[in-house]
Amino acid sequence: MIYMDHAATTPVKEEVVEAMEPYFTKYFGNPSTIYKVGREAKKGMEEAREKVADLIGAKVDEIIFTNGGTESDNMAIKGVTLRNKDKGNHIITSQIEHPAVAETCAFLEKFGFEITYLPVYSEGIVKVEDLKEAITDKTILITIMHVNSEIGTIQPISEIGKIAKKKGIAFHTDAVQSVGKIPVNVNDLNVDLLSMSSHKLYGPKGVGALYVREGLRLEPFIHGGGQEKNLNSGTENVAGMVGLGKAAELAKRELDNNMKHLSNLKEKLVKGILAIEEVYLNGYIEKMVPGTANFRFIGIEGESLVLLLDGNGIAAATGSACSSKKLKASPVLKAIGLDVVDSHGSLRLTLGPENTEKEVEKVIEVIKTSVEKLRLMSPIWNSR
Numbered sequence: 001m002i003y004m005d006h007a008a009t010t011p012v013k014e015e016v017v018e019a020m021e022p023y024f025t026k027y028f029g030n031p032s033t034i035y036k037v038g039r040e041a042k043k044g045m046e047e048a049r050e051k052v053a054d055l056i057g058a059k060v061d062e063i064i065f066t067n068g069g070t071e072s073d074n075m076a077i078k079g080v081t082l083r084n085k086d087k088g089n090h091i092i093t094s095q096i097e098h099p100a101v102a103e104t105c106a107f108l109e110k111f112g113f114e115i116t117y118l119p120v121y122s123e124g125i126v127k128v129e130d131l132k133e134a135i136t137d138k139t140i141l142i143t144i145m146h147v148n149s150e151i152g153t154i155q156p157i158s159e160i161g162k163i164a165k166k167k168g169i170a171f172h173t174d175a176v177q178s179v180g181k182i183p184v185n186v187n188d189l190n191v192d193l194l195s196m197s198s199h200k201l202y203g204p205k206g207v208g209a210l211y212v213r214e215g216l217r218l219e220p221f222i223h224g225g226g227q228e229k230n231l232n233s234g235t236e237n238v239a240g241m242v243g244l245g246k247a248a249e250l251a252k253r254e255l256d257n258n259m260k261h262l263s264n265l266k267e268k269l270v271k272g273i274l275a276i277e278e279v280y281l282n283g284y285i286e287k288m289v290p291g292t293a294n295f296r297f298i299g300i301e302g303e304s305l306v307l308l309l310d311g312n313g314i315a316a317a318t319g320s321a322c323s324s325k326k327l328k329a330s331p332v333l334k335a336i337g338l339d340v341v342d343s344h345g346s347l348r349l350t351l352g353p354e355n356t357e358k359e360v361e362k363v364i365e366v367i368k369t370s371v372e373k374l375r376l377m378s379p380i381w382n383s384r
């Protein structure tokens with residue numbers, strides 16, 4: 001199999017599995033207890049917290065473990081808005097957020113919050129000027145993702161953060177697609193809250209973290225025993241946290257090498273694919289993470305292409321994994337100006353460190369022949 005869907009999820013690294021294993025068996029204790037096996041669990045958890053903090057330049061106390069990227073986003077957005085609802089009811093976000101942010105904002109709309117969705121233009125990037133204009137004296141939260149999951153574009157988080165800071169508005173970024181892929185430092189990015197997910201960086205599924213800047217108070221939305229500073233009640237997923245910690249440690253160590261490797265692979269991939277007639281890259285390539293490439297093939301259905309690739313042992317995606325089961329056009333591709341037909345002709349390839357040049361060559365070759373095959377049967381292509 002050639003796996004090129006790393007934006008959907010990544011395999012768990014062997015070293016991560018090994019680090020987790022003792023926390024299912026030997027150190028199974030409840031970290032809230034004071035006897036030895038509980039203390040050992042707690043120790044594993046706290047060491048993991050240090051590693052996560054270290055990866056993003058945060059203080060240990062600023063890391064809250066969650067049950068994944070989705071929960072981190074919910075915790076940040078609901079936490080800030082419910083806590084500050086007396087100060088205002090306005091949230092600024094973008095048109096290309098992950099459903100974990102977009103749907104949370106839509107939920108809050110039902111309770112009287114007003115949302116501004118910033119446009120991203122054909123480049124797939126928000127404009128800082130638009131953000132400045134959108135701010136009102138009712139704005140209590142800005143939430144803009146760091147890297148888009150479908151097209152890989154990098155948003156001007158640091159500049160947005162500067163503006164938010166000056167205005168005293170809490171600023172959250174969903175960094176699930178950037179942590180472990182490009183340098184991420186909470187101070188350089190000027191963020192107050194940052195979401196990350198373990199399974200997008202070679203850790204296990206069902207665990208993540210939320211960075212919460214020291215001094216910022218959130219309203220909890222899960223109530224119970226008060227774990228994770230009262231923000232995530234429930235007995236901790238210790239093994240998962242340890243796994244995320246290990247994945248964070250490895251991500252930090254391998255970041256530079258991975259970035260170089262992925263940039264080389266992507267250059268080759270993009271060159272090979274764009275050599276096919278009537279193929280375009282979605283999003284502005286100069287501001288994109290190294291591993292992501294989203295192409296649109298004129299006259300083709302992305303779904304059919306994915307199936308042909310699958311038949312050749314290649315795992316790739318149309319739009320985002322979450323929306324590929326629905327017939328609706330991807331909101332991200334719509335936001336960059338694609339019509340429904342072009343949007344359905346898009347294919348996302350997301351590379352990972354274990355991909356090789358040989359695999360890229362093979363994928364280019366299979367896509368080339370698949371596209372030819374599909375276009376022979378395509379009424380859109382043949383009636384151009």
Ligand SMILES: *Cc1c(COP(=O)(O)O)cnc(C)c1O
Nearest residue numbers: 068069070098100149176177197
């Ligand atoms: C995958 C993803 C999420 C959700 O993370 P889970 O851990 O799967 O809940 C949120 N935001 C972005 C940008 C993602 O790519």
